[in-house]
Amino acid sequence: xxxxxxxxxxxxxxxxxxxxxxxxxxxxxxxxxxxxxxxxxxxxxxxxxxxxxxxxxxxxxxxxxxxxxxxxxxxxxxxxxxxxxxxxxxxxxxxxxxxxxxxxxxxxxxxxxxxxxxxxxxxxxxxxxxxxxxxxxxxxxxxxxxxxxxxxxxxxxxxxxxxxxxxxxxxxxxxxxxxxxxxxxxxxxxxxxxxxxxxxxxxxxxxxxxxxxxxxxxxxxxxxxxxxxxxxxxxxxxxxxxxxxxxxxxxxxxxxxxxxxx
Amino acid sequence: xxxxxxxxxxxxxxxxxxxxxxxxxxxxxxxxxxxxxxxxxxxxxxxxxxxxxxxxxxxxxxxxxxxxxxxxxxxxxxxxxxxxxxxxxxxxxxxxxxxxxxxxxxxxxxxxxxxxxxxxxxxxxxxxxxxxxxxxxxxxxxxxxxxxxxxxxxxxxxxxxxxxxxxxxxxxxxxxxxxxxxxxxxxxxxxxxxxxxxxxxxxxxxxxxxxxxxxxxxxxxxxxxxxxxxxxxxxxxxxxxxxxxxxxxxxxxxxxxxxxxxxx
Numbered sequence: 439x440x441x442x443x444x445x446x447x448x449x450x451x452x453x454x455x456x457x458x459x460x461x462x463x464x465x466x467x468x469x470x471x472x473x474x475x476x477x478x479x480x481x482x483x484x485x486x487x488x489x490x491x492x493x494x495x496x497x498x499x500x501x502x503x504x505x506x507x508x509x510x511x512x513x514x515x516x517x518x519x520x521x522x523x524x525x526x527x528x529x530x531x532x533x534x535x536x537x538x539x540x541x542x543x544x545x546x547x548x549x550x551x552x553x554x555x556x557x558x559x560x561x562x563x564x565x566x567x568x569x570x571x572x573x574x575x576x577x578x579x580x581x582x583x584x585x586x587x588x589x590x591x592x593x594x595x596x597x598x599x600x601x602x603x604x605x606x607x608x609x610x611x612x613x614x615x616x617x618x619x620x621x622x623x624x625x626x627x628x629x630x631x632x633x634x635x636x637x638x639x640x641x642x643x644x645x646x647x648x649x650x651x652x653x654x655x656x657x658x659x660x661x662x663x664x665x666x667x668x669x670x671x672x673x674x675x676x677x678x679x680x681x682x683x684x685x686x687x688x689x690x691x692x693x694x695x696x697x698x699x700x
Numbered sequence: 701x702x703x704x705x706x707x708x709x710x711x712x713x714x715x716x717x718x719x720x721x722x723x724x725x726x727x728x729x730x731x732x733x734x735x736x737x738x739x740x741x742x743x744x745x746x747x748x749x750x751x752x753x754x755x756x757x758x759x760x761x762x763x764x765x766x767x768x769x770x771x772x773x774x775x776x777x778x779x780x781x782x783x784x785x786x787x788x789x790x791x792x793x794x795x796x797x798x799x800x801x802x803x804x805x806x807x808x809x810x811x812x813x814x815x816x817x818x819x820x821x822x823x824x825x826x827x828x829x830x831x832x833x834x835x836x837x838x839x840x841x842x843x844x845x846x847x848x849x850x851x852x853x854x855x856x857x858x859x860x861x862x863x864x865x866x867x868x869x870x871x872x873x874x875x876x877x878x879x880x881x882x883x884x885x886x887x888x889x890x891x892x893x894x895x896x897x898x899x900x901x902x903x904x905x906x907x908x909x910x911x912x913x914x915x916x917x918x919x920x921x922x923x924x925x926x927x928x929x930x931x932x933x934x935x936x937x938x939x940x941x942x943x944x945x946x947x948x949x950x951x952x953x954x955x956x957x958x959x960x961x962x963x964x
Contacts, residue, residue: 462872470878477886484896485743488751493742612720621724624731631735635742640734 445542446550453520453553464556471515472563475508478630479567493634498574500632503658505568507630509591510654512564514598516557521549522619525606534695545688549603575662583661586670590657593673597653598626600680607684610691629654649676703797704805711809722817729770730821736762737829751896757922758893760834763825764921765890765914770818772852772913774811776803780864781874787961799952800861807857837923844930848917851937855913858944859884865948868955889915909940 457464482504486497495503528534528548537544572579602622609618625648628636633655636644644651656669715722737759744755753761780803783789792799826833836842863880866873885891887910894902894915905911916933919925925933 463875466872466875467878470875470882473879474882477882477891480886481891484892487898488896489743489747492739618724620728624728627732628735631739632742635738637738637741640738 442542442546445546449551450553450555453551454555456552457554457556464554468556468560471512471560475504475563475567478504493632495632495634498571499658499662501567501571502575502661503632503654504630505564505566505571506591506658507654508564508567509561510594510598510657511626512557512560513591513595514602516554516561517595518549518599518602520552520554522602522606522622523617524548524552526609526618529609529691529695544692545685549599572661577662583663586667587657587661589670590660590673593670593677594653594657596677597649597673597680600677600684601625601648601650603684604680604687607687607691610694625650626653649680652676704801707797707802707805708809711806712813714806715810715813719813719817722814726770726814726817726821730766730825733762733766733825751893753893753895756832756834759829759832760922761893761918763829763833764918765888767818767822767825768849768852768917769888769890769914770821771811771815772849772856773814774807774853774857775860776807776857777860777864777877777880778874779803780861781867781877784864784867784955784959785871785874789959790961800948803861804857811853834922836921841920841923844934845917845921847934848912848920848937851934851941852913852917854941855909855937855944858941858948861948862944862951865951865955868951868958884910884913887911888913889918893919909937909944912937912940 479501482497482500485492486500490496492500525548528537534544534548537547540547577583602619605622605625606619612618628644629650633644633651636651641651652669652673656665656673659665660669740755740758740762743750744758748754750758783792789799792802836845859880863873863876866876887905887908889905889911894905894911897905905915912933916925916937920930920933
């Protein structure tokens with residue numbers, strides 16, 4: 439365990455050196471991600487100009503949901519994005535060989551090798567949106583609410599890891615599509631809106647098959663006092679289940695892997 | 701002319717080779733429609749209109765805007781930026797054809813194949829929400845809507861060319877690509893109809909050329925634009941096409957003087 443922590447620290451520092459080297463690219467990427475969120479905020483403000491509530495969510499509450507969405511997005515971008523974006527390359531160009539020979543767990547290097555410290559900037563922007571939303575709400579800010587919110591945000595990040603990694607692992611089967619992880623970004627966008635809007639088959643799909651509906655909604659709803667500690671247990675169970683499932687998928691995929699290099 | 705036919709055929713074959721990617725990306729572009737469907741259905745549970753739109757009108761707006769966005773998507777900027785940055789532009793300069801003509805032809809071929817793939821997605825969506833979809837109130841609007849397609853394609857193409865040619869001056873112009881796709885969604889009116897915004901923002905949106913890509917065709921389709929505004933819109937859109945064409949030609953002539961290529 440200590441060896442892995444030490445390795446992870448090294449990963450962060452070498453990634454940071456890369457970022458400083460290619461700083462203009464990183465800055466523009468950060469800004470363009472924020473522009474996307476700014477447009478969602480414009481969308482919500484324009485929409486709430488004509489509508490008072492959406493399934494019981496007021497404007498301030500919807501902003502809390504959006505801030506939480508941004509927080510989990512950038513937390514997971516900082517830690518995983520640059521790794522999952524490479525999975526297809528590892529698999530299709532045979533670069534996985536090098537990782538397989540390392541004396542540590544391959545899934546660990548593959549999914550945590552490249553971090554992006556620059557994303558801290560966007561995490562700060564997300565916190566500003568959350569703080570702004572909270573300041574406009576009249577719910578009591580208690581220690582319990584804050585602790586539950588933080589726990590659920592972190593559990594959300596773990597669930598994201600599970601689903602996103604599973605989608606990236608499709609690279610073992612769908613070799614033609616290099617940017618398969620784009621699918622994740624498009625799916626996760628559904629969680630910007632209150633989960634109560636989804637009905638019927640789509641609700642079942644997003645609860646059972648691709649369980650994204652509770653990732654962002656639960657932290658926000660817990661903070662608002664709408665759901666209790668059972669929500670934490672639910673997301674904890676989901677996170678553990680997904681970690682076990684992706685471990686299994688990873689092993690199955692690896693058996694399909696045929697090196698492409700010499 | 702024959703050489704452009706050959707370029708068209710080659711580009712078409714290229715797009716058929718990449719059919720997996722075409723399916724994937726067009727499917728991704730249709731996904732947000734699902735969120736819009738549920739969002740509008742929720743909002744209209746206890747109301748009959750929002751910002752002057754009925755449930756049916758707003759749903760139709762989202763569907764038509766998504767389909768049209770796919771039918772007119774051009775984006776030559778990826779290729780142009782790479783040509784300038786990597787110096788592969790030299791290869792096109794020595795060939796006896798117009799650089800603009802080459803990109804226009806190849807993007808037309810991509811769009812032809814893209815349209816083939818957009819159709820089944822459109823079919824599925826139309827069947828799913830059939831009972832809520834609105835048709836244009838008058839027959840002539842169908843023709844007018846179809847006439848907006850080449851204009852929207854030309855605008856998308858010229859925006860892309862202008863962005864791509866920026867690489868002559870700013871080597872890392874490729875980073876602007878990220879902004880373009882995101883900002884365009886809002887400015888063309890694909891995210892939300894303009895009438896949801898305050899009037900002064902609407903006035904700005906209406907002065908810009910972007911609205912002719914989504915907002916104008918869809919409002920025309922829905923019968924929200926009176927005949928006079930339709931005629932004015934077509935005139936303005938055509939003027940923008942000419943203006944952007946002149947701008948990109950100017951960028952091309954002046955930028956080329958700055959272009960340096962090494963190697964072969």
